[in-house]
Amino acid sequence: MYLSQMSGRNTVFSVSGYFEFNLFNLRNLRTKIKVLIMSNTTQLLRFITAGSVDDGKSTLIGRLLHDSKSIFEDQFSAISKTSEKRGMAAVDLSLLTDGLQAEREQGITIDVAYRYFATPRRKFIIGDTPGHEQYTRNMVTAASTANLVVILIDARKGVLVQTRRHTYLASLVGVPHVVLAVNKMDMVDYSQARFDEIVAEYKAFAAQLNLHDVTCIPLSALNGDMVVDRGDNLGWYQGPALLELLETVAIDHDVNTSDFRFPVQWVCRPQTEEHHDFRGFMGRIEAGEVSVGDEITVLPSGRTTRIKEIVTYDGKLQTAFAPQSVTLTLEDEIDISRGDMFVRSDAPPNVAKEFEAMLCWLAEAPLDKNRKYLVKHTTRTAKCLFSRLDYRVDVNTLEHRGSDQLNMNDIARVALKTQQPLVFDSYATDRATGSFIVIDEASNNTVAAGMII
Amino acid sequence: MSELLIEARPTNRIIPAPAGTAQRQETGNERESMTVHHFTHLDALESESIHIMREVAAECKNPALLFSGGKDSIVMLRLAEKAFRPCKFPFPLVHIDTEHNFPEVIATRDKLAADLGERLIVRSLEDSIARGTIIIKDKSKPRNPYQSVTLLETIAEFGFDACMGGARRDEEKARAKERIFSFRDEFGQWDPKNQRPELWDIYNTRVHAGENIRVFPISNWTEMDIWQYIAREQLHIPEIYYAHEREVIRRGGSVIPVSHLVQPKPGEKVEVLSVRFRTVGDMTCTAPVESTAHNVEEIIAETASTRITERGATRMDDQTSDASMELRKKEGYF
Numbered sequence: 001m002y003l004s005q006m007s008g009r010n011t012v013f014s015v016s017g018y019f020e021f022n023l024f025n026l027r028n029l030r031t032k033i034k035v036l037i038m039s040n041t042t043q044l045l046r047f048i049t050a051g052s053v054d055d056g057k058s059t060l061i062g063r064l065l066h067d068s069k070s071i072f073e074d075q076f077s078a079i080s081k082t083s084e085k086r087g088m089a090a091v092d093l094s095l096l097t098d099g100l101q102a103e104r105e106q107g108i109t110i111d112v113a114y115r116y117f118a119t120p121r122r123k124f125i126i127g128d129t130p131g132h133e134q135y136t137r138n139m140v141t142a143a144s145t146a147n148l149v150v151i152l153i154d155a156r157k158g159v160l161v162q163t164r165r166h167t168y169l170a171s172l173v174g175v176p177h178v179v180l181a182v183n184k185m186d187m188v189d190y191s192q193a194r195f196d197e198i199v200a201e202y203k204a205f206a207a208q209l210n211l212h213d214v215t216c217i218p219l220s221a222l223n224g225d226m227v228v229d230r231g232d233n234l235g236w237y238q239g240p241a242l243l244e245l246l247e248t249v250a251i252d253h254d255v256n257t258s259d260f261r262f263p264v265q266w267v268c269r270p271q272t273e274e275h276h277d278f279r280g281f282m283g284r285i286e287a288g289e290v291s292v293g294d295e296i297t298v299l300p301s302g303r304t305t306r307i308k309e310i311v312t313y314d315g316k317l318q319t320a321f322a323p324q325s326v327t328l329t330l331e332d333e334i335d336i337s338r339g340d341m342f343v344r345s346d347a348p349p350n351v352a353k354e355f356e357a358m359l360c361w362l363a364e365a366p367l368d369k370n371r372k373y374l375v376k377h378t379t380r381t382a383k384c385l386f387s388r389l390d391y392r393v394d395v396n397t398l399e400h401r402g403s404d405q406l407n408m409n410d411i412a413r414v415a416l417k418t419q420q421p422l423v424f425d426s427y428a429t430d431r432a433t434g435s436f437i438v439i440d441e442a443s444n445n446t447v448a449a450g451m452i453i
Numbered sequence: 454m455s456e457l458l459i460e461a462r463p464t465n466r467i468i469p470a471p472a473g474t475a476q477r478q479e480t481g482n483e484r485e486s487m488t489v490h491h492f493t494h495l496d497a498l499e500s501e502s503i504h505i506m507r508e509v510a511a512e513c514k515n516p517a518l519l520f521s522g523g524k525d526s527i528v529m530l531r532l533a534e535k536a537f538r539p540c541k542f543p544f545p546l547v548h549i550d551t552e553h554n555f556p557e558v559i560a561t562r563d564k565l566a567a568d569l570g571e572r573l574i575v576r577s578l579e580d581s582i583a584r585g586t587i588i589i590k591d592k593s594k595p596r597n598p599y600q601s602v603t604l605l606e607t608i609a610e611f612g613f614d615a616c617m618g619g620a621r622r623d624e625e626k627a628r629a630k631e632r633i634f635s636f637r638d639e640f641g642q643w644d645p646k647n648q649r650p651e652l653w654d655i656y657n658t659r660v661h662a663g664e665n666i667r668v669f670p671i672s673n674w675t676e677m678d679i680w681q682y683i684a685r686e687q688l689h690i691p692e693i694y695y696a697h698e699r700e701v702i703r704r705g706g707s708v709i710p711v712s713h714l715v716q717p718k719p720g721e722k723v724e725v726l727s728v729r730f731r732t733v734g735d736m737t738c739t740a741p742v743e744s745t746a747h748n749v750e751e752i753i754a755e756t757a758s759t760r761i762t763e764r765g766a767t768r769m770d771d772q773t774s775d776a777s778m779e780l781r782k783k784e785g786y787f
Binding site: 042043044072073074111112113114115116118122123125137140141144145265266268269270272274275278280282283284311312313314321323324325338362376377378379431432435436437439444445446449 | 492493494496497498499500501503504507508510511534535536537538539540541622623626629630636645646648649650651652653654655657659660661672673675677678759761
């Protein structure tokens with residue numbers, strides 16, 4: 001009975017997350033059992049690394065990839081050759097992330113590079129950000145999609161100005177999990193006292209910020225202690241090694257599961273014989289869940305109706321949840337188009353033409369307060385203007401500074417007015433419905449990223 | 454359905470996890486009810502790709518989906534079905550044919566487009582050669598460098614403002630730095646040092662007339678994800694992806710398939726090996742790997758244990774220099 005209900009999907013049973021049995025051809029109930037090497041039920045974790053070359057960031061990423069056997073032979077031989085050409089004694093693992101010709105020629109990193117690796121427990125996407133110029137812009141960009149940030153410091157130097165900056169940016173963008181990786185422990189004789197001292201200082205600073213999950217790990221990327229393997233030198237440390245933490249940190253609760261939010265992306269009207277009256281609203285559930293029969297409100301119009309069906313290519317569902325992409329049909333015919341949002345009637349978001357936000361300016365041309373820009377928020381794009389610029393934040397000291405100008409890499413608190421109402425939550429409540437980008441209509445460039453307060 | 458799942462749930466630690474389904478479980482405590490959502494990495498990647506395709510459909514005036522009949526573009530087709538059914542695709546399928554393709558791949562291309570009832574536009578490099586916009590000295594040499602010319606001519610012919618392609622960031626180091634929505638100027642050029650910032654999943658799709666956006670909905674997929682998805686979705690792919698006996702010659706460290714375009718030179722020996730293709734492109738520069746994998750599960754097993762990257766093993770044109778792909782992308786390649 002159960003099998004016949006599964007309508008042809010390959011059902012995956014996972015046993016303790018390591019092995020699984022794939023049941024094929026369920027449509028005909030001809031069941032074959034297969035064992036796959038990689039689990040199909042692994043989760044995806046996106047993380048970024050923050051720190052400069054001096055802190056050993058590239059070495060750490062190299063170590064993570066190398067020790068988890070994620071570097072391929074042809075990649076390794078290519079970087080070995082380059083290292084040799086440059087007269088280096090050892091293979092420079094940082095070369096793995098230099099993708100562009102100019103980067104290789106000049107030995108610098110220009111842009112965020114994405115790298116992929118997997119263990120039997122999880123798939124990982126690393127956003128590797130360059131550690132010098134345009135740091136704020138690059139880190140904010142990479143952090144916007146990350147579940148976790150690894151902030152790297154040198155055990156000899158301890159908490160520096162840049163550590164505070166990285167931590168502030170992580171809290172600004174609301175990265176749910178922060179790992180302080182205290183690297184180069186080999187250079188301080190693997191001293192527990194030194195580690196404890198750094199942790200105490202860091203935690204005192206982090207307490208001022210909105211960070212909920214901070215883990216501190218002593219490690220040596222150079223020797224491989226506490227990265228993938230625990231090593232023999234840090235016996236006094238009882239917590240997880242870095243990879244172990246990356247594999248086990250709970251990410252299920254990183255999305256808001258209580259309030260249903262569904263921005264309408266596209267309206268599907270096939271107008272065929274078979275689907276004559278079908279009118280489906282396509283989009284991705286950005287928060288919460290929804291079931292057939294639930295009452296929902298369409299914003300900004302405020303009309304209410306009930307969910308008739310949840311349609312997917314793989315059949316109809318009873319319940320769907322974030323971040324699934326689905327098609328919803330409704331009990332009543334209501335005028336709905338792209339940019340509208342379906343929400344749970346008893347937990348509505350804000351609907352307004354004016355709001356305040358933290359803004360990160362990304363463009364070389366500074367903000368021109370006399371001009372109108374476009375704001376793209378969920379699936380809605382509207383004209384906007386900046387009605388007030390409250391203060392800029394000094395990312396090194398966290399001090400507020402008065403200013404009427406915004407340049408690249410500046411972070412500021414601003415007030416905006418939009419031509420049409422936006423349907424939003426605060427960024428702290430919901431990343432997806434609290435974030436927006438600003439577009440310059442003349443150049444079509446993305447000039448700023450905003451987080452609604 | 455959730456009740457059924459629990460009813461059928463085997464004892465002890467075995468949890469049924471059909472992709473993307475919700476399941477309510479009683480925790481034993483009468484007052485507490487816990488909702489368990491099974492959402493695998495493939496579900497996460499799939500939902501992200503669907504979201505990207507729908508953004509293209511909603512915001513771009515005249516998009517197209519580049520479709521070659523290779524495994525990545527076959528995955529793209531399934532994602533498009535998931536994104537738009539029961540509607541028709543709001544864009545045509547477009548193939549830029551080098552006329553150097555494997556016949557099995559072209560057959561699959563035509564069959565899939567016909568089965569789906571979607572419009573397929575094919576433009577050939579031969580058309581550009583006839584027009585004189587591509588000048589080729591040696592017909593047997595790889596044609597990938599010239600594909601950009603015909604692609605740009607096709608974009609101009611139909612006025613496409615967005616082209617979706619099945620490129621992945623794990624394929625190549627220049628691609629690892631490219632945005633999901635990658636802006637191209639009116640010459641089709643990619644400017645890697647001046648890319649638009651891309652935050653959260655709010656995509657900037659705006660272009661002026663004559664400019665173009667290349668969109669890569671499966672940017673975040675890896676080769677392994679593609680194979681796992683092919684297995685999960687039971688997708689039909691060209692036979693040459695599975696192990697088969699083929700006449701090959703060894704040339705410059707690579708194994709090259711013998712075809713009407715590639716014949717042994719004097720002194721070269723033709724061997725018959727059991728091989729499969731990890732990528733399928735221009736016949737003159739796509740090398741197979743030795744393999745005995747006859748089905749998707751065996752390919753997944755081989756992929757898990759391989760020590761060479763996909764393009765490193767199979768694409769001779771990417772190995773010409775460290776920056777081959779970057780240079781081609783700057784000229785308008787996808």
